[in-house]
Amino acid sequence: MKFGRNFSDSWCFQDTAVENLFISEYMCDAPGEYVKVYLLAQMYASLGMEASEDIFASQLKTTRLKVAEAFDYWEQQGLLSQTRDGGVQLQSLRAQFCHGAGCGKPEAAQPKPVQQTFERFKISDEQLSALFTAIEGLLGRPLGGSELPAINALIEEDGATPEMIIYAYNYCVGTLGKEKASYVGAVVRNWVELGLFTDEKIDAYIKNCDARHAMIRRIFKELGINRNPSKPEEEIIDRWLDEDGFSMDEILAACKKTTAARSPSIKYLDGILKNMHEAGKAGRKPLADDHPVTVAIVQKYYDHIREENKKKAAARREEVYAKVPGIKALDDEIREAMVGMIKSTSQSRSEDAAQYRNIRSKKAEERARLMERVGFSADYTEDKYLCERCKDTGLTEEGVRCSCYEQRAKEAKEWQISLQK
Numbered sequence: 001m002k003f004g005r006n007f008s009d010s011w012c013f014q015d016t017a018v019e020n021l022f023i024s025e026y027m028c029d030a031p032g033e034y035v036k037v038y039l040l041a042q043m044y045a046s047l048g049m050e051a052s053e054d055i056f057a058s059q060l061k062t063t064r065l066k067v068a069e070a071f072d073y074w075e076q077q078g079l080l081s082q083t084r085d086g087g088v089q090l091q092s093l094r095a096q097f098c099h100g101a102g103c104g105k106p107e108a109a110q111p112k113p114v115q116q117t118f119e120r121f122k123i124s125d126e127q128l129s130a131l132f133t134a135i136e137g138l139l140g141r142p143l144g145g146s147e148l149p150a151i152n153a154l155i156e157e158d159g160a161t162p163e164m165i166i167y168a169y170n171y172c173v174g175t176l177g178k179e180k181a182s183y184v185g186a187v188v189r190n191w192v193e194l195g196l197f198t199d200e201k202i203d204a205y206i207k208n209c210d211a212r213h214a215m216i217r218r219i220f221k222e223l224g225i226n227r228n229p230s231k232p233e234e235e236i237i238d239r240w241l242d243e244d245g246f247s248m249d250e251i252l253a254a255c256k257k258t259t260a261a262r263s264p265s266i267k268y269l270d271g272i273l274k275n276m277h278e279a280g281k282a283g284r285k286p287l288a289d290d291h292p293v294t295v296a297i298v299q300k301y302y303d304h305i306r307e308e309n310k311k312k313a314a315a316r317r318e319e320v321y322a323k324v325p326g327i328k329a330l331d332d333e334i335r336e337a338m339v340g341m342i343k344s345t346s347q348s349r350s351e352d353a354a355q356y357r358n359i360r361s362k363k364a365e366e367r368a369r370l371m372e373r374v375g376f377s378a379d380y381t382e383d384k385y386l387c388e389r390c391k392d393t394g395l396t397e398e399g400v401r402c403s404c405y406e407q408r409a410k411e412a413k414e415w416q417i418s419l420q421k
Contacts, residue, residue, distance in 0.1 A: 033060070131151070131166070135166065140311075151185075158189050164196075177302060178395070222256075233266045246273060247294065254272045334363045
């Protein structure tokens with residue numbers, strides 16, 4: 001007898017093979033959402049089809065963040081690898097378990113990569129110039145000579161996009177108070193290595209790593225709450241730390257008073273802290289006498305110092321441009337020469353790079369002479385810091401508290417008192 005079967009050519013009626021090793025060794029320990037992502041990736045790989053994270057999220061009724069987290073999880077487990085060009089290469093478990101263990105030569109598994117949506121960015125001179133302008137707007141000052149090539153290298157050598165770099169400067173300058181190109185560059189390279197090429201991914205990563213959220217997780221742990229905080233809950237905790245002036249030790253001590261509650265919650269804890277706050281206000285001496293200034297207040301004071309310095313630098317720059325119109329023209333020429341030098345260097349056009357470097361040097365010397373001739377120092381338009389070591393951020397490049405912190409804390413207390421009057 002002759003047997004036969006009719007098969008449909010449609011992909012949805014075909015089979016996706018899953019190794020038993022995955023079921024026995026990996027599946028049971030993995031989160032269910034991650035298992036779904038892995039199985040869907042296996043299907044696309046076996047079919048040789050391409051799919052973006054958006055497609056994964058849509059088909060699995062989840063978010064792009066969850067999809068990205070799943071890929072990271074399986075990469076850590078050794079079941080796949082994510083390539084710099086945005087591909088996902090699934091690994092053969094048989095090869096991993098049997099190679100060198102008496103199982104014979106492993107078969108070469110060659111699934112086609114599941115393509116994600118990111119490619120190395122190619123930037124033009126105009127785009128690079130626009131990027132520099134955007135960053136200067138965030139810094140409130142012109143970029144220095146070493147900053148420009150460092151920023152360009154993030155694109156040409158590390159594969160970052162202009163959007164990532166602008167986001168990094170926004171985050172580092174606005175949130176961390178760090179504006180050195182070396183610091184921002186380290187942040188960008190870390191994001192590139194982690195595959196954080198979208199604002200959504202970066203937002204999620206920062207939120208997960210942010211110190212404030214570490215505090216929030218600690219509070220939730222003390223209360224026995226095993227979930228992420230809601231937006232209103234985050235706002236309540238922010239109020240405790242920033243407005244009410246509670247320290248983490250005080251909040252954690254209050255957490256111990258929630259044991260009488262059947263289901264401790266942020267709202268219940270807020271009631272305890274409100275009573276503590278009102279009791280404290282009733283018998284509190286003036287802030288200058290006994291109330292220790294909080295870290296949040298000191299950090300706000302550092303932010304205030306930098307903001308004032310930026311305003312002063314901008315005013316000095318406008319003063320110079322008004323009195324000596326030729327300075328602005330020289331600044332524009334210096335910047336154009338720097339852009340040309342950077343592009344020429346990245347494209348290995350050494351003669352052009354040397355020419356641009358020579359133009360920049362001559363223009364910078366001309367600018368310094370002109371500034372001094374009209375009675376200004378060469379660095380008159382640059383930012384002036386109270387502390388050169390930390391650039392008025394409170395943290396050194398090594399990430400440790402600066403020696404100026406104690407003095408700034410004293411000033412912050414007086415500053416806070418003046419705001420309350």
